[in-house]
Every structure is written in structure tokens, then in C-alpha cells.
Amino acid sequence: MGLILIRVSPRKPKKGETVKLSIVVRHPMEPGTRRDDEGKLIPAKYINELEVTQNGERVALVKPSRGVSANPLFAFKIKAEPGEITVTYKDTAGESGKKVYKLKVAE
Amino acid sequence: MNRRKFLKGTATLVALFGPSRWLVAGAQQSAQVPGVEEVQDLKNLGKSLKEVLGIGFDQLTPSEKVRINAPKIAESGANVPVEIEADLPPSEVKALHCFVDKNPFPHIFEASFGPKAAATYFATRIRIAETAPIRAVLVTKDGKYLLASHVTRVTVGGCG
Numbered sequence: 001m002g003l004i005l006i007r008v009s010p011r012k013p014k015k016g017e018t019v020k021l022s023i024v025v026r027h028p029m030e031p032g033t034r035r036d037d038e039g040k041l042i043p044a045k046y047i048n049e050l051e052v053t054q055n056g057e058r059v060a061l062v063k064p065s066r067g068v069s070a071n072p073l074f075a076f077k078i079k080a081e082p083g084e085i086t087v088t089y090k091d092t093a094g095e096s097g098k099k100v101y102k103l104k105v106a107e
Numbered sequence: 108m109n110r111r112k113f114l115k116g117t118a119t120l121v122a123l124f125g126p127s128r129w130l131v132a133g134a135q136q137s138a139q140v141p142g143v144e145e146v147q148d149l150k151n152l153g154k155s156l157k158e159v160l161g162i163g164f165d166q167l168t169p170s171e172k173v174r175i176n177a178p179k180i181a182e183s184g185a186n187v188p189v190e191i192e193a194d195l196p197p198s199e200v201k202a203l204h205c206f207v208d209k210n211p212f213p214h215i216f217e218a219s220f221g222p223k224a225a226a227t228y229f230a231t232r233i234r235i236a237e238t239a240p241i242r243a244v245l246v247t248k249d250g251k252y253l254l255a256s257h258v259t260r261v262t263v264g265g266c267g
Contacts, residue, residue: 018225031234033211058221060229067207067215067234069186075230078223 002097013080015105022075031066049090055083080105140179143256148208155213170253184235184261191243193227201246209239
């Protein structure tokens with residue numbers, strides 16, 4: 001579970017250009033305040049840590065709480081350089097996910 | 108009533124009520140998005156600030172260096188796009204926190220930046236339970252707490 005989508009815009013950046021890096025994770029982000037059809041509370045289950053690195057160095061570390069929407073989006077700004085962008089996350093149930101994105105840049 | 112009188116009367120009516128109706132509509136539109144003070148909940152927010160940051164609301168400094176980019180009116184509170192940016196290099200930022208005054212759990216997220224961040228910029232989508240201010244609290248490395256507030260009016264809450 002936990003499909004991770006990664007996108008940079010502009011899609012084919014020039015080297016050194018500042019680009020927007022958008023990440024979407026498929027995750028229910030249950031806040032623990034919602035009730036099911038029988039009126040029982042749905043237990044909380046949300047991503048509580050997401051790390052983004054570029055070529056092994058950190059871009060950002062996000063610690064979301066219950067207030068982040070389902071299938072959350074996280075966007076950052078980075079400088080375009082050839083290499084790998086790695087996204088890893090963990091949720092409150094101990095599940096985790098990882099995705100590596102190869103960033104190509106125009107010289 | 109003859110025709111001339113009738114037309115004159117109608118014109119007067121339009122002149123009188125037409126524009127004023129537009130004015131009223133305009134006033135209603137701006138009244139739809141209340142000010143920060145009108146919808147804030149400092150008690151609920153304060154509790155969360157103490158829990159997460161260990162400080163009170165009066166220790167936050169409102170600053171124009173921090174900006175929240177979010178819609179004024181959101182149809183659904185379940186998915187409100189929020190963009191936070193600051194005129195400070197990420198290397199001077201210790202952490203960026205987001206709160207919503209009236210949410211049952213006001214603390215929305217914490218973000219910190221590494222050496223590869225090109226700007227103090229973070230965007231996500233958040234839940235808002237009811238019309239309330241969104242707060243961005245930027246903790247600088249020299250120990251300042253900079254605050255930005257933005258009210259989003261929600262028609263359907265996003266926590267139930």
C-alpha cells in the first residue's frame with residue numbers, strides 16, 4: 001500500500017533552476033474522529049513522518065498530524081540537479097513506504 | 108398613472124435600489140470571510156501551542172516575513188490547499204508549524220528543512236473543522252516565533 005507519486009515542475013528543468021517538487025501519497029490519513037456506518041470511531045492512522053532527500057542530503061522532514069488531508073500532498077522547492085530524490089514515510093500503524101525518483105536536468 | 112410617470116418612477120426605483128442592492132451584495136461577500144479576531148479560538152489554540160511548542164500565544168510575533176497562501180472560502184474543509192512561504196533562508200529556520208484554531212486537534216504539521224531545500228516553502232492540503240484562522244508559526248534558529256494568520260471560511264467541515 002501507499003502509492004507515492006513524485007513530480008517536479010517544470011518537468012524538464014535546467015541545471016540549478018529552482019523547481020517545485022510535489023509528492024502525493026495514497027493514504028487514508030484517518031484522524032481518529034470519524035465514525036463508521038455503525039457509529040463506531042474509526043481508529044486513527046495517519047502518516048506521522050515523511051522525509052525527502054536529494055542525492056543523500058535532506059530537503060525536508062515533515063511530521064504531519066491528524067489535520068492533514070487524505071491522500072496528502074507535500075510540496076517543496078529544490079534546486080534542479082541530476083540524481084535521485086528519495087521519499088520515505090512512516091505512519092502511526094508502523095507501516096512505511098519509499099520511492100526513488102530520478103531527476104533529469106537539461107544542461 | 109400615465110406612461111411617462113410610470114417610466115420615470117421605474118427609473119427612480121432602479122436608481123435607488125439597483126445600485127444599493129449591488130452594494131449590499133458586495134458587503135455580504137466581504138462579510139462572508141470574517142476577520143481573524145472574529146473567529147479565533149485562543150483557548151483551544153493556546154492549549155495546543157503549550158503542548159507542541161511550550162509557549163503561549165502572546166509569545167508569537169506577527170510577521171510579514173511569513174505568508175500563508177490559502178483560499179478565502181473553501182467548499183469542503185476536508186481538503187484545503189495551504190502554501191506557506193517565508194522571506195528567510197531555510198538555513199535560518201528551525202521548524203515550521205501549522206495550527207488551525209478550532210480543530211479538535213489544532214496542530215496540523217511540523218516541517219523542518221535540510222541543506223537541499225531551495226526556499227522556505229512548504230505546501231500541503233489540510234482539514235479545517237469550521238471557519239477559523241490558519242496559523243503558521245515559524246521558529247527561527249535564533250529563537251524567535253514568527254506568526255502569520257489567514258482565515259478560511261468553510262461551508263462543510265472536514266473532520267467528521
